[in-house]
Amino acid sequence: MKAIVFDHIGPPLEVLRLAEVPVPQIKDNEVLVKMISAPISPGDFLFIENLYPEPKTPSFPQQIGGNHGAGIVQRAGKDVNIEPGTYVAFSYYNSWAEYAAIPAEWLMPLPSGFPPEKAGQFFNLITAWDLLEAARVKAGDWLALTAGNSTVSTMVLQFAKARNVNVISLVRRAHLSLEEMGASEVIELSSLSGSVGDRIAEITSNKGVSAVVDNVGGPVTGELIRRMAFGGQIIINGGMSAERFELHNFDVLLQGIEIRSHVYRYFFTPPHQSEMEELRQIAEASASPEFKVPVGGVNPLDQFKKAVSETLSHPERGKQFFQM
Template identity: 45%
Template sequence: MKALVQDQIGSPLDVVELRDIPEPQPGPGQTLVRMVAAGIHPGDFFFTQGLYPEAKRPQLPGQVVGNHGVGRVVSGGTLAAGTLVAFSAGRVWAEYAAIDTQALIPLPDDYPIDRAAQLMPAITARDLLTTSEVQAGQWLAVTAGHSLVSSLLIQMARRRGVRVVAVVRRRIAGRDLEALGAEAVIALAELDVPLADAVRAVTGGAGLNGVADAVGGEVLTQLLDALTFRGRAVIVGAYDPEPFKTTALRVLMELQEIRAYVYRYFFAPPPPEDADYLKSVLDELADPAVVVPIADRHRLEDFRTALEETAARPEAGKRVLVFD
């Protein structure tokens, strides 16, 4: 079968290769899945560079890459052959994958494939909104506003009455975050005042009750400065490797919180009690009124273009690897 494989640590642009390798044989507790689609996510870049915790680092040489996808059951496990499933797992950028049976999330047979491939970003967006604890009428800052997770988060927040400030590097023609539900969009390239001051201006001096941040560095420093009493910042990404700053006294006296978030099913498969939660996310993701920006679809043979475009223009929309 064809698969995307790495033999050494590094950027996927440098270390991922297309190869023919043997089809995986499912072991005990695994199901063989024929891949249908897989989104390319920031976590895939972290993975190939060995930046994840030890238990989630590449096993070299010959590591098949890719973390999240959608496919159809071939054999093994308890689900009928042909069942459409989504999953967070490793070794999925290949024509077939052996997946922990417990990790499989069954989908309706007619579920839109492009959206099924974005289930994990949708779960992340929902979890960020919940973890921030921002209530209806309060303000939430969302960085990397053009990313898929942030775009979904903005829409989910609007549906729940949460007021959103979207922070982007620059405005992009054809990407209207106000139409998605952001009450204000702050483009860093256009700022002539500190970001914290711009946030206070657009919130009428109210400041932020929460931050969902994928950037870090000075952007997070400024947003923490605009965080209110009992405000909470949730860190989900790290585009900027520079440190962010706050003071222990401010965190202490303002009862602020800074939390980390990783994929909900990063270390363990979905427990049975998550069934209602997953159905809720799937239903919202399938709603035609929810905008899911997809930049393009790529065959495995075109993986390099997909990776290069993801790295150079992530704000353009998701790149999806397709196998059918």
């Protein structure tokens, strides 16, 4: 089978290569998944450069790239209670290949007909759902999203809109029709004449935002925090900016603000059976054509250099996918 592999740590475009490798043999607790869709995500590059903590580290030689994907179960090990033909998503390893051997405990069943571009990045839908839950916003509140063009931010936006939460999307430059996805306001930082804080105050009639989901960092984050409503939540989900933000203790203390990090819930441990109903709800809430997932490109495995280059150079254009 074809697979995109790497044999040592380094920049993705330098170490990745297309290889012909054997179809994996499954163990008693595994299934063989025929891959349908696998995204290229920032976390995949962290894995290739060995920046994740143990145990999420590459194994050589011929470590297959990709940590997320979706496909159809072809065969199941003797200890697995899952039928061939089942449509599944997973967050594990080895998704940039025609087939993947996945421990059954990591599988998330999907409804038939669930769109492949959403199935391949079901982990992003879970993250967006969890970020909105962590923000603790209710109908009528204001929620600010940085990196508003990003896949996760557009998903948070749409889940929030369904709950009648007012959303302010902050972008460097507008690339997507975020208002059509449900944004109440879009702040384009490259053309903003005043400060972010003043614009937030204007939009919210000086109430401030009840929560911020921040994927960027830098001075804008500091401005957002200083314009939050009392008891606000700031959720740190990324750090695209190399700059830092500055705060005084009173910026947090006197406003009762809580600052927390967010880590994908299945980063270290697989889904539990008790979570399957919630995962079904996430799939149901995102399945309709009205729930938009920007797609930057769909690529065969042998076009990986183009797909990876586009992801590195223009992530704002939408997610790049491998389709097998």
